[in-house]
Every structure is written in C-alpha cells, then in structure tokens.
Amino acid sequence: MEQPDEFxxxxxxxxxxxxxxxxxxxxxxxxxxxxxxSQKLSKILGFTASQIRQDLNNFGEFGQQGYGYNVSQxxxxxxxxxxxxxxxxxxxxxxxxxxxxxxxxxxxxxxGFNIVAIFDSNPKLVGRKIKDISIYHVExxxxxxxxxxxxxxxxxxxxxxxEKIAIKISKTCIRGIWNFTPKEITVNSDIVVxxxxxxxxxxxxxxxxxxxxxxxxxxxxxxxxxxxxx
Amino acid sequence: MEQPDEFxxxxxxxxxxxxxxxxxxxxxxxxxxxxxxSQKLSKILGFTASQIRQDLNNFGEFGQQGYGYNVSQxxxxxxxxxxxxxxxxxxxxxxxxxxxxxxxxxxxxxxGFNIVAIFDSNPKLVGRKIKDISIYHVExxxxxxxxxxxxxxxxxxxxxxxEKIAIKISKTCIRGIWNFTPKEITVNSDIVVxxxxxxxxxxxxxxxxxxxxxxxxxxxxxxxxxxxxx
DNA sequence: ATATTTATGTTAAAACTATCACAAACGGGG
DNA sequence: CCCCGTTTGTGATAGTTTTAACATAAATAT
Ligand SMILES: NC(=O)c1ccc[n+]([C@@H]2O[C@H](COP(=O)([O-])OP(=O)(O)OC[C@H]3O[C@@H](n4cnc5c(N)ncnc54)[C@H](O)[C@@H]3O)[C@@H](O)[C@H]2O)c1
Ligand SMILES: NC(=O)c1ccc[n+]([C@@H]2O[C@H](COP(=O)([O-])OP(=O)(O)OC[C@H]3O[C@@H](n4cnc5c(N)ncnc54)[C@H](O)[C@@H]3O)[C@@H](O)[C@H]2O)c1
Numbered sequence: 365m366e367q368p369d370e371f372x373x374x375x376x377x378x379x380x381x382x383x384x385x386x387x388x389x390x391x392x393x394x395x396x397x398x399x400x401x402s403q404k405l406s407k408i409l410g411f412t413a414s415q416i417r418q419d420l421n422n423f424g425e426f427g428q429q430g431y432g433y434n435v436s437q438x439x440x441x442x443x444x445x446x447x448x449x450x451x452x453x454x455x456x457x458x459x460x461x462x463x464x465x466x467x468x469x470x471x472x473x474x475x476g477f478n479i480v481a482i483f484d485s486n487p488k489l490v491g492r493k494i495k496d497i498s499i500y501h502v503e504x505x506x507x508x509x510x511x512x513x514x515x516x517x518x519x520x521x522x523x524x525x526x527e528k529i530a531i532k533i534s535k536t537c538i539r540g541i542w543n544f545t546p547k548e549i550t551v552n553s554d555i556v557v558x559x560x561x562x563x564x565x566x567x568x569x570x571x572x573x574x575x576x577x578x579x580x581x582x583x584x585x586x587x588x589x590x591x592x593x594x
Numbered sequence: 595m596e597q598p599d600e601f602x603x604x605x606x607x608x609x610x611x612x613x614x615x616x617x618x619x620x621x622x623x624x625x626x627x628x629x630x631x632s633q634k635l636s637k638i639l640g641f642t643a644s645q646i647r648q649d650l651n652n653f654g655e656f657g658q659q660g661y662g663y664n665v666s667q668x669x670x671x672x673x674x675x676x677x678x679x680x681x682x683x684x685x686x687x688x689x690x691x692x693x694x695x696x697x698x699x700x701x702x703x704x705x706g707f708n709i710v711a712i713f714d715s716n717p718k719l720v721g722r723k724i725k726d727i728s729i730y731h732v733e734x735x736x737x738x739x740x741x742x743x744x745x746x747x748x749x750x751x752x753x754x755x756x757e758k759i760a761i762k763i764s765k766t767c768i769r770g771i772w773n774f775t776p777k778e779i780t781v782n783s784d785i786v787v788x789x790x791x792x793x794x795x796x797x798x799x800x801x802x803x804x805x806x807x808x809x810x811x812x813x814x815x816x817x818x819x820x821x822x823x824x
Numbered sequence: 825a826t827a828t829t830t831a832t833g834t835t836a837a838a839a840c841t842a843t844c845a846c847a848a849a850c851g852g853g854g
Numbered sequence: 855c856c857c858c859g860t861t862t863g864t865g866a867t868a869g870t871t872t873t874a875a876c877a878t879a880a881a882t883a884t
Contacts, residue, residue: 377871379801383794387776399823401831413831414873421833423808424819429832430880434823441821446797447804465695471776477796515803539803542796546617546701558799560792564613566707566772567676569788571609573745573769574677578653589654591671593629593664607841631861643861644843651863659862660850828883839872849862854855 374422381419382446384409389439401432451476453514454542457529458521459484459499462544466518467494477516481508485525502529509536516540523547530557604652611649612676614639619669631662681706683744684772687759688751689714689729692774696748697724707746711738715755732759739766746770753777760787 388408392400402413409416420426420438423445427433443449454472456463459482466472467479483502484490490501500508509517517538519526523545530541534551541557543549549557582589618638622630632643639646650656650668653675657663673679684702686693689712696702697709713732714720720731730738739747747768749756753775760771764781771787773779779787812819 375871379798380794382801383791383797386797387793403831412873414875415871417832418834418872421818424821425833426819426821427832428821428823428880429878430830430882431823432831434821437821437823441819445801445804445808447800447807448797452800452803461695461698465691468691471793472796475793475797477800516799540799542799556799556802558795558802560790560795561613562790563617563701563705564610565788565790566702567613567616567678567705568609569746569770569772569786570677570682570707571612571675572786572788574675577677578675588651589656589671591654591656591658591664591667593658593661593667605841633861642843644845645841647862648842648864655863657862658850659848660852660860662861826884828881830879830881832877832879834877835875837872837874839870841870842868844865844867846864846866847862848864849860851860852858854857 378419378422381411382442385416385419386439386442386446386448389435389442392435393439397435399432400435400438402427404432448476451478452516453478453480453512454516454518455480455505455509455514456482456497456518456520457484457502457505457533458519458525459486459489459494460520463518463520464494466520466544467497479518480512480514483508505529505533506536509533509538513537516542519543519545519549521545608649608652611641612672615646615649616669616672616676616678619665619672622665623669627665629662630665630668632657634662678706681708682746683708683710683742684746684748685710685735685739685744686712686727686748686750687714687732687735687763688749688755689716689719689724690750693748693750694724696750696774697727709748710742710744713738735759735763736766739763739768743767746772749773749775749779751775 388405402416405416406413424441426438426441454477456467456479459467463482467482472479479497482494482497482499483505484499485502489499492499514537517533519529519541521529526543526545526547526549530549530551533541534553534555538555541549541551541555543557543559546561546563548559551557618635632646635646636643654671656668656671684707686697686709689697693712697712702709709727712724712727712729713735714729715732719729722729744767747763749759749771751759756773756775756777756779760779760781763771764783764785768785771779771781771785773787773789776791776793778789781787
C-alpha cells in the first residue's frame, strides 16, 4: 500500500499551518521584503525552521540554498495551494445574529471569497438586503446555487435545521460547507465540511483556565480519582 | 526531569476531544441513558473505544469493568475537568457586527458563561444595552473587570486594537482571552489565549476544495514543482 | 577563481498519539 | 456462590509528527 511520494497525503497538521504561512508572507510582501529564510520565518511564526522547511517541501522545492525563499514567489505558491488564486462564490444560509455579522464582514472578500446570496426562512427577512446582497427564501436555494456556480455554503441556521439544509445543498454544485452550528453534519458525498464549533473553543479556554485547580485536586488526592457507579 | 504520572501534562489532542465527550454525555443524559461503554461512545463519536478509555484515564478511573461508565457521573467529572461546574463571568470588548452576534447568543449562558458587561469606544454605542447588558466605554474596562471578578474577556475589536486591549486587561483579574481578531496576541503572563481565527478556517476549507486540482497539477508535472528566484 | 558563509532539501532520530491486546474486575443469571 | 460474558485500565505496539543533523548547492566575500 506504499504510495509514491508525489501522491502521499499531506497531513492535517501541515494543512492547518498553511494559512499562517500565507498571512505571514502577505505581511512580508506588504513590507517589501524580497527574500526570507526558514530561520526568519521561524522567528516570526514560532515554528521551528526545520518544520517550516519540511512543511513547504510537501508541495514543492520553493527555496534555494544560500538564498532562502523569494517572498513573492512563495506567497503565490501557497495561495495556489490554498486555492486562493481563483475567487470563490459563497452563499449564506441563516440571516440571524451570526449570519448578519458574517454578511457584513469585509475580510472575506479581500481574499476573494464573496457572498453572492443570502437565504432565510423568515418571511420578514426575505426580500431585504445586507450590503447589497439580497436575502432569498431558502426554498430557492438549490436553483440559485446552481445558477450562480456557487462554491461554498455558510451554515448559520439553528442547529436542528442544519442537517436538512446540508442534505439539500449536497445535491447542488456546492463543494464545501462552512458550518457554524454546533451540529456535526455528515453529507455522504465528496463535499468538504469545515466546522466552527465555538462552544468547543470556549470550553477549551475554560479547561486551561481551570487547569491549575485541577492539578491541586489531583495532588490533594495523591492519586487518580476513582469512581464506583453506586 | 521525569514527572510522576499524576502530574504528567495532558496532551492538546486529548483536551480538544473533551468538549465532544461533554456534549455527547449531555445528549445521553437527556435521553435518560444510565450507563455507557467505551464501545457505545465509540459508535457515537467516531473515536476508537481504546482512545476513549485512554483519554478518560488521563483524569481518573471513571469506569468499572463489566459495567462501563455511569453517564451522569462521567458527565459531572468531565464538566469539572472543563471547569464547567462553576459559572464564568465574561466581558465582551467590541460591540460591532460580531460582538453583537455573540452578545445576543444564548448558547453560552446555558453552559454557565455569562456576559456581564460590554465595552466599546464608539460613543454612539456606549450607554446602550444588548439583551439587558450595558455597553460601557472601554476606558472603564479595568475597573469593571476587577469589580465584578470577571474570568474571561471576549475580543471582537478591529485587529489593530487587539494587542493594546489585551495588555490593558492582562493587568486585571482576567484569566482567559477569547480572541476573535485575526491578530496573534501575546500577553506575557499566565493568562490563557484561545484564538478563533475564522479566516484560517475558511482557508482550510478552500484547501480541501482545491485538493483535487492540486493533485492534478502535481501529476502533470510528474514531479515536485521547483522554483528559482530569478 | 576560490574560499567562506548561508540556507535548503532530506534522511535519521526523537517525541508524541493512537491502536491493539489482554489480565483483572465487575454484574448478572442460574 | 460460582460461572460466564462484559468491559475497563494498562502495558506493548504501531503510526504520525516534530526536531535534529548534515550533505549539498547557491550566494557572497576575498
Ligand atoms: N450567534 C452566535 O454568536 C453563535 C455562537 C455560536 C454558535 N452559533 C450557532 O450559529 C447558528 C446561528 O446562530 P444565530 O445566533 O445567528 O441564530 P439566530 O436564531 O439569530 O439566526 C438563525 C437564522 O436562521 C433562520 N432560519 C431558521 N430556519 C431556517 C431554515 N430552515 N432555512 C434558512 N434559514 C432558517 C432564522 O430565521 C434566523 O434568521 C446556530 O446554530 C447557533 O447555535 C451562534
Ligand atoms: N464580523 C465577522 O464576521 C468577523 C469574521 C472574522 C473575524 N472578525 C474579526 O472580529 C473583529 C470584529 O469584527 P466586526 O465585524 O465586529 O468589526 P466591527 O467594526 O463591526 O466592530 C468593531 C467594534 O469595535 C469597536 N472598537 C473599536 N476600537 C475599539 C477599542 N479600542 N475599544 C473597544 N471597542 C473598540 C468599534 O466601535 C466597533 O463597534 C475584527 O477583528 C474582525 O477582523 C469578524
């Protein structure tokens, strides 16, 4: 089952770091920095230089001995790898609290991610606009997605509605779902799902805040806490 | 420098799964399920039964051979580990698009995370309320945090303001910062920072959507892409 | 030209995670 | 009370990710 190097799957750990490289290189580019070494990147990003070289080598030989990496070239390559060289059309489903915040945010379109339509089930919202983007009734979603060649659907609906909508749009030309509901959605197709589970993030923060007390508790007990069910 | 077992640091990978266990057990509890085996949890969560047992063993011996885990007990224990047995006071900094969405969300308080004050620099917002929570001027933030024994600060301000505010509140009784700005903030103290980098999440989604094309490109080249800087 | 410095790509080792496998403990039924 | 099926906790194993080391190549200085 050994695969040749070229087709070896890139690990999730590496992929998660790519946006950091992208951001960092964009900053360097803005500062008119022409070249950068893994060493310098290491200083900025806090990853080891070795890791940076290995990460980049998953995708190609972008550097040169004695010179380092050309900032502009590397930025372009990483953009391509992340699929940022072409722009993306998105739809937003759910124009509630979170949906409206996302619709009003300008930071996505600066990277080529544009919301082209918004959907809701609330008749009071349908027909309105957010930043010139029309809100349509969710029943028209499949048609509008296909008609406009939309890439990505942002899910910001109540969690009990998430699954149904996900299944619905999985029959369109949608390639990815950006899911803001706490629900773990599963679509049986080649659609990619990226979850933003804010509660998990908050709980992780809480864990770290609580870590000290947790240790104290264990130290007092002098050994593992053991339970019996009655 | 070997540490005894009880004090061995729990790995990040495990911590990230704890909220999943918590959610899952809450669901079981609601369904009045009394006991559960690692096997059954495995079915629900998609982790291996072995991993689940090892994860839980980082914190104690919560199960019993031949019986499994008592849902209610395990839920309580995981809640304690995550620091959810006591309620948390939070402040929100930045009452813009995202800030308002977060302030209006009820899902945090159901887990004991309550926003007790909101801060902004915009005089038009100061004095108003969101869901009965007053918006104060950000210059009063240190006083109000300390006065109310606030745990957590939510950062939803423009990114160029993030660092300054972070430094300011790091001198209060704040224990954790939940950072929604793209800025990587560093506070030189024992304050925990949890980042929600939405752009990174979107880029990761984009990567996966683009993955197919990326492979094609590599296959056509028949080997790694190699660059020279001139 | 040639030597020296810089810095990559890559191989090897170390550290970290996940899975396997099984003895030991418990529950329940006869 | 004892047997048998269940299921944990754990030590061993396998797999993954990170870090270290270095041969090699380009750039720069001499
Ligand atoms: N607001 C937050 O800060 C926040 C934080 C974490 C998670 N979330 C999650 O994000 C999701 C949205 O949160 P929110 O606060 O914006 O909720 P919300 O109730 O304010 O908005 C939900 C919107 O979805 C619309 N809707 C309902 N059913 C629909 C359907 N079938 N099709 C299309 N639209 C439909 C509603 O009309 C409403 O406008 C929820 O799942 C929530 O759990 C929100
Ligand atoms: N809205 C989104 O969907 C979204 C998505 C990703 C990231 N973000 C990030 O979240 C942050 C907030 O985004 P937003 O869309 O809500 O922006 P916004 O401009 O709507 O809101 C920012 C708010 O912060 C206030 N503010 C400015 N300076 C302040 C200061 N010194 N102290 C206190 N308050 C101050 C402003 O008055 C404003 O109300 C930004 O860093 C943004 O990059 C937002």
